[in-house]
Amino acid sequence: MCRHLAYLGEPLAPGELLVAPPHALYRQSWAPREQRHGTVNADGFGLGWYADGDETPARYRRAGPIWADAAFADLARVLRTRALVAAVRSATPGCADGEAAAAPFAAGPWLFSHNGAVAGWPGELGALAALLPPAELLELEARTDSALVWALVLHRLRAGATPGEALAATVADVAKHTSARLNLLLTDGRSIAATAWGDTLYHRALPGLGTVVASEPYDDEPSWQRAEDASLLLVEASGVTVQRLPGRD
Numbered sequence: 001m002c003r004h005l006a007y008l009g010e011p012l013a014p015g016e017l018l019v020a021p022p023h024a025l026y027r028q029s030w031a032p033r034e035q036r037h038g039t040v041n042a043d044g045f046g047l048g049w050y051a052d053g054d055e056t057p058a059r060y061r062r063a064g065p066i067w068a069d070a071a072f073a074d075l076a077r078v079l080r081t082r083a084l085v086a087a088v089r090s091a092t093p094g095c096a097d098g099e100a101a102a103a104p105f106a107a108g109p110w111l112f113s114h115n116g117a118v119a120g121w122p123g124e125l126g127a128l129a130a131l132l133p134p135a136e137l138l139e140l141e142a143r144t145d146s147a148l149v150w151a152l153v154l155h156r157l158r159a160g161a162t163p164g165e166a167l168a169a170t171v172a173d174v175a176k177h178t179s180a181r182l183n184l185l186l187t188d189g190r191s192i193a194a195t196a197w198g199d200t201l202y203h204r205a206l207p208g209l210g211t212v213v214a215s216e217p218y219d220d221e222p223s224w225q226r227a228e229d230a231s232l233l234l235v236e237a238s239g240v241t242v243q244r245l246p247g248r249d
Helices: 072-078 145-158 163-177
Strands: 002-012 045-049 058-062 081-089 105-107 110-118 180-187 192-196 202-206 210-214 231-236 239-244
Touching (some): 045 072, 081 110, 192 210
Antiparallel strands (some): 002 081, 045 058, 192 231, 231 239
């Protein structure tokens, strides 16, 4: 299990969302308030963001806990970005360690994060892996359930699916083969798509700035809205829409 957050809107310093609030992602690495699976997110962390005029995001990822990285707070304070994805990781048993296993994953203009776990990793997921061409399996960034989920999403994006279609279809594929918690975040710097599937997901409008989507609120403001389980959340400049995902009893 992990905790993650995405932002889209006017330029701001990532630290305003990830460090400064009383229950920010930084604190959620050791004291999450709503995490039901695991208690500490110390198996790596990452931040991905977009610079103005550049569609390819930059990433800063590390294998250790976010609180042990002396540079992160300074980096998050001085950057400015219109869109970001950040995550702190609690590794699924049997998954690889290391920086490459920490979200966000990236390809082209995309940033992706998975908050959850896929049952049966790795030995029982052959049928799921078979949905991908062998060449794409060889491109997995890390030997983890999250990297496999990301490969399934990316395969659909490359085939022309919209972000929402890619996430919804991937959730359906995984749920067909095994039980899983699949809270997914995806952005290209212009929109955010997210799913709530087995864990909490919230969104909040920041007046005059933009929209935050997160595993759990980073403060106690009443404007946070919780997405129902089995939901697809889409954030665009025009606002937020929430759709029901099929397949949940």
